[in-house]
Amino acid sequence: MSAMNACELEIDLQCLGLRIDPSCTLEEDARSFSRTRAGLGSGLELTIPGQRKEIWVNVPVVEEFAKSSPWVLRKAAGSYRVRHELTDEEHLVHVPREPRWYRSKTGAGTLMSRVGVLQGTYLGIYIEETCAFWKSDPGLQCHFCTSGVNVGKEEEARKTVDDVVETALAAKAESGVTFVHFNSGFQGERDIDGVIPFVTALKERVGVLVGVQMTPSRHLEKYDRLKELGVDHLSFCYEFQNPEFFAEYLPGKQKVFGQQAFFDAMDYTAKLWGPGRVSGEIIAGIEPLEDTFAAIDRIVSVGAFPTVCIFRPLPGSKMAGYPPPRPEEMRQVFRKVALACRDAGLPVGIAPNIEVSLVVQPDDALELLPGGLKTTVYLAKLKAMKAAAKPMFKSLLKPRARS
Ligand code: SF4
Known part of the structure; x- marks a missing residue:
């Protein structure tokens, strides 16, 4: 072997x-x-x-x-x-060291590691309060999630714009961070408006690429505003393609949004942002493999790229006792991801220094592609696109004039 x-x-x-x-x-x-x-x-x-x-x-x-x-x-x-x-x-x-800035404090005295953490090479920050699905009675939280036991305990319950800016500046200066990813759970009527001050401040005061991951807005025109502000990436976590699994394991998302709202937002923004800039996030290892394959095809068909999390039974979640998936099946999933991206000619792995440790990224999965002309041409195309995009990213990584 x-x-x-x-x-x-x-x-x-x-x-x-x-x-x-x-x-x-x-x-x-x-x-x-x-x-x-x-x-x-x-x-x-x-x-x-x-x-x-x-x-x-x-x-x-x-x-x-x-x-x-x-x-x-x-x-x-x-x-x-x-x-x-x-x-x-x-x-x-290799075992990466803990960055020194984890022990630093912001001007307000907040420990920076309680504002954001590196997950690979990017800075991940949960903004807003604990997801409302965790606060409802009975709880409507997604069954795999533990955000309700982390936010406010392992990390600050509410991050201020200044704390976020100072943490991002330290992460950029000391760890070479190029990408900050904001996420939040369900925030009721606040919808996606809460992220706007954070995006604006990072673009004006730090100069980094910014990703946003939130529950979908039904007011699709709000995404035009995020595009104007310079948001570089959006992701939509609909987790399961099979509607029965969606309803069973994501009771809050099923009750408030329904699966179609995720598709509507993903399809709208994938068109607005262009190929390879928006992702559909799913979990592999719970629903049947053919549903996961269908999800990958569905996501790629609109020009988005699949972000596939291997199911992890987290202590504190409702699925803590579930078995993790089998590696042989997950290899099939990621081979499918790589083939789907290749066949659609999707630009993956183009942005500088965005390595996500939580998932097998599409450009990690390129190692699973079979040899042959199609693969050689695709890999050469990705290399050329990466080189051509360098000046654009250099400019995006500079703080921009205050609006
Ligand atoms: S929407 Fe679901 S996954 Fe996201 S924070 Fe809320 S419970 Fe967790």
Whole structure:
């Protein structure tokens, strides 16, 4: 059996988790496990040397299933390796250090790591209050989510614009961050308006690419305003293609929005922003594989790209006792992602330094493409697009004049 490539290893680690050998000195070497936002980033951040780039992965280590993982992390002679104890397969990995700015405070005295955290190479910030689905009685929260037990405890309950700007400035200066991702749960009538002051401030005072992930607005014209403000990326988490799974596992989204509202917002914005700028987010490993494949086709058909999370049974969520998906099935999913992006000619991995550790990104999955002319031409096209887009990104990464 040939050794796994970096993307296959990324999938294996996300599905099976990792045990940590006593030889590891992660308190000194690694980023602390941060259970913020929906909770997916609560594992160990690693990077795996790949064919085209270093692949970032957040590996489950605290979940129950990780305790019986065949993968073990060891440290020897200053280097870290993961080893599969049943097959003896071994890979070199790197353990990124915790950034110094995590310990810094903003002018208002807020610890910056309670404002935002790195999830790979980008800065993730949950804005707004705890998702209203968590506050309703009975709870209407999505069954996989833990944001209701994180926001206000592991992170600040409410972030101010100044705290966010200062944290983003530190992350840009010290960690080379180019992308800040804002998300929030359901905020009732406030809709997507709450993000506007944050986007405006980051564009004017920091100079970074900005992504927004919120529940869909029925007032589609509001997305025109976000486009004018310079939002670079939008994502819509509809999670499941199969309507029965959507209704069962996302009771709040089903009651307030319905699946169609996600499609309407995704389709509208994918057209407005153009190919490869909007994503549809789904979870793989719960609904049948053919539904996940249909979701990938649905998303790519409108020019959006699929962001696929491998299901992680998070402690504190309603699905904590569910089994994680099988790596063989997840390989099929990500091969499908890569093929769908290639066949649609979607620009993936073009923006500088956006590595997301929580998911297998479409450009991580390019390692799963079969060889041949189609793949060679697509990879050459991506390289040319990346080079051509450099001046545009250079200009977007400068603070822009105050409006
Ligand atoms: S909308 Fe669902 S996933 Fe998002 S924060 Fe609320 S409960 Fe969690």
